[in-house]
Amino acid sequence: MRAADIPGELTEILVTEEQILAKLEEIGARVAADYAGKDLLLVGVLKGAVMVMADFSRVLPVTVPMDWMAVSSYGAGTKSSGVVQIRKDLDTDLHDKHVLIVEDIIDSGLTLSWLLENFESRGAASIEVFALLRKPDAAKVEVDCKYVGFDIPNEFVVGYGLDYAECYRNLRDVAVLAPHVYA
Ligand code: XMP
Ligand code: MG
Secondary structure, three states: OHHHHHHHHHEEEEEEEHHHHHHHHHHHHHHHOOOOOOOEEEEEOOOOHHHHHHHHHHHHHOOOOEEEEEEEEEOOOOOOOOOOOEOOOOOOOOOOOEEEEEEEEEOOHHHHHHHHHHHOOOOOOOEEEEEEEEEEHOOOOOOOOOEEEOOOOOEEEEOOOOEEOOOOOOOOOHHHEEEEHOO
16 A cells, blocks of 8 residues: 555655665665675565565565564664564574675664674674665664665654554555654
């Protein structure tokens, strides 16, 4: 479904599906060139990155393995707690792999900086990050993110994998959730 179908629950559409798919093509071309001849592993962070992983992996011109990690730092609220828990670990040994972490969004940066530190101890040949969205004004820690889709304002957003209380992930667009929904 499209964000425009539920205008009462959203205040603004920030990124449309069309804009997302065009950006994935662009970043996919960069990634394909940067990793030519290298042993690339895509690591998606569940559950938010499911949509971006599905669409991004399919714009790549080569087959790549993917693995998933589930961490949680939010609970049911809208603010990061900074306390990260592994809910599902990787199935893959990272040793000598060129790892590209695929994330939906960098908000405070706390989750990703924790994840990067965790991965660095596992012997990967390299670790880079692709985040579809980033909120520069929300950063509590700097995260070195090589590929960024869109910088967005510091507001709680849903859609394209991003949820509020597990809903809205199946919106095709990214939109700002109306405060009355979570107030
Ligand atoms: P941090 O703050 O640690 O965020 O960079 C980590 C994870 O929190 C989720 N997140 C959001 N989910 N709307 C959402 O639906 C948002 O605006 C939002 N900001 C952060 C997301 O899973 C991210 O990976
Ligand atoms: Mg996430």
